[in-house]
Amino acid sequence: MHEPSGAAMPLFRNASIRSKLLAIMLVCSVPVLFVVTYFIVNQYLDKRKQSEREVLSAVQSIAFEHVAQVEGIRSLLIALSQYPDIRLKDQAGCSRILNLILEKSPTSLNVGLADTSGKIVATGLKQPLPIKYRVDDRKYFREALRTGKFSAGEYTVSRAALKKPTPTLHFALPVLGHEGKPEAVLYAAYDLNSFGRIFDAQGLPTGAIINLTDHRGTVLYRYSRLGVSDLVGTSDHPDLRQHMTGPAEEGVLTGIGMDGAKRHFGFKRLRLNPGETPYLYIRVSIPEQVATSNTRKAFLISLAVFSVAAVITYFLTRIIAGHYIVRPVRRLVNASKSVQDGDLTARSGLPYSSDELGQLARSFDEMAASLDQRIRQISQAESEKHRLAFYDPLTELPNRRLLRDRLQIAMLRSRRQSTGFALAYLDIDNFKHINDSLGHSAGDQLLKIVAGRYQAALREDDFVCRLGGDEFAVILHDIQQESAASTVIQKLLEATCAPMVIEGRELLITASIGVAFYPKDAEDTATLEKDADIALYHAKDEGKNTFRMFCEELTRSSRERINLIHALQHALDRNELCLHYQPKIDNANGKVTGVEALLRWTSPEVGSIPPDRFIPLAEESRLIIPIGEWVVRTACSQQVAWKRAGCDLSMAVNISAVQLKSPELIQTIQRIIEETGIEPEQLELELTESCLVDRPDEVIKVLEKLRALRCSIAIDDFGTGYSSLSYLKNFPVTVLKIDRSFVKDLTSSSSDRAIAQSVVNLANNLDMVTVAEGVEHQHQQAVLEEIGCNFVQGFLHCEPVPPEEIPDIVRARNGEEERVRKASIN
């Protein structure tokens, strides 16, 4: 079966509709998912940017505030440097002012004055510093002296506030003398915790961290809402130091923080004076997770909603597709399978809605209905064809073809069951005569009645068929014995004999039956049929209304028949045929007025064969056509030869029914008349009465043509056939020959005499002459003369003799008769 290629989606080629629909649903969901994802990613990126802006802004504002504080310190130190006590390095005055200043400065942990050797002159602290405390090792001190400018120091943990170590960053300003030389250094310790406070004021989200490092990357201060980190003093993460060396003074970046979390960083470098090394690197960071937590949440919610929607859609699609698509399609598939399996009454059972499935259901149902109708029509046509092929239309019995099938089946069944069966051939006796005399319609009715009787007489599993014409065949199953078959055959004969009324006339018919047995007589059906046929032939031959079981003897006689036909085929060529002539005597004067030509055959193999035996075979094999032509030609030639020799006789020739039906008969006779030169009036064509009853209208036409040739026409064996007297007057017949059977008992049987008399009267009335056949005795001759029969033939007068004897017989007879006649006159 052809499979659509469907190379596009081989994965789904064999998937169910439900799966395909679900796949479609899922595929259609992808854009939705894509859009949702797109918006969420966008939101995420926005959040990220927002977070970066936030950290940058935070770092900028923290730096700004810090710078402002440092500037405050710078201004303060500048103002102090102008103060007289400071310039004079008056310890008490300095302490007082510094003390006062320190109290007012929230970001400074200490404010102090050191001389140029680094020795502390005074501090703003309440408690005095230890004597050995010096600042000459501090970077801010040395830088201030070196540069003469406001300088920053390095990170320290305040030693001033001993109770609580505090991260500090020192700034220093040299106090310059009149020559501009540094005379002392003012310094302030900046509390790095100030960053924490500024940082807190930014309102950054949880997890935000501020990280301060120096130019070496050492963490100076690290603070979050959780407090100051213990990572202070450690080295900054190398990956995060890029901002220290990069070109940008401030900016944002994303990376892994020191806590291992991904963070958004805002950074800024701080310098006291342009071109100087930055004294502080500020970094503020927010964990990305915190920055994008909303979008992540939104993403997860969307994903959850999408998943729930997908699950709901999945189940809804399953339910809806199952109800509206899958179930109808399954019903269509099932209906299709049923149709495929031969159930053409199968229908979808779906409502014919206006959608595609409704239309498909309607189309399918209509297609199945039309298929059903077509198949019915075809099967009706087939069964009609089968009926015509295997059944006889007249009797509705099976025909010969079906017989052959049934014989095969019966044979196989018998072989399997080790049984046997009988085949009987039946033939209605004289059906042809009945058919022709009563008409075809009556003949058909007869056959139907007989067929019905045979069916009724047989068992149900026996088989009866019509072979054609008046022939029937019967299979009798499970019969091996002749005795068992005889009972059934007898029943069939009786069924045939039962009186029947057709067209108001009561008919009595008989049948002949031939029977052969399987496997006794034949082991194949063809031989069995032949055997039954042979048996039937012999039943007919034996006088009809009887049956004959097949035996080897019959085959032998049949074989003889066939051999005889073969021999007859060569009889003409081999000059084995000859004619004898029987004189015909005129009762009026006792003279021989004519002869009847009678065919004789002497075969070198078989010897002399009587015409009653070989003429039927010649008719059967249609050899009678050439033989009959030879007879007419020989007889006519003989007649002409005798006539020339002074022996003028009429010539009677037998014409068989087969010759009469031959379309060449007229031409043949005409040609022979012309060729031989016989006077046509002297040629008498004898036809048996049975020739006339078969298609009388056509026979009349043939006879009229023969009469037109001026031949005489005689009806042979008159009174033995079934010819209707009403027809007789229409036949252009000139002679009626009274059959030998009536002549035989003419003197003893009053009915035979009455028949003979009737024939003579009929002939007289119809202007015909009569000839009596088979006259053997004088008393028969006397009666025939008495009843007025015109001519006689018979052994009493002369047997059929060879042609050479005829002239002498005629001379003797006609001379004698002349002498007798003259004597009787005298």
Ligand SMILES: Nc1nc2c(ncn2[C@@H]2O[C@@H]3COP(=O)(O)O[C@H]4[C@@H](O)[C@H](n5cnc6c(=O)[nH]c(N)nc65)O[C@@H]4COP(=O)(O)O[C@H]3[C@H]2O)c(=O)[nH]1
């Ligand atoms: N018992 C008895 N028989 C007598 C007597 N007189 C004559 N017959 C026989 O009666 C038969 C008369 O011929 P059929 O009735 O035409 O009957 C003929 C005819 O029907 C047929 N037949 C003979 N020759 C021909 C022929 O050339 N063509 C055709 N178509 N049929 C022929 O064969 C039949 C028999 O012919 P045959 O044996 O020659 O028999 C002849 C003849 O020998 C008699 O007194 N007693």
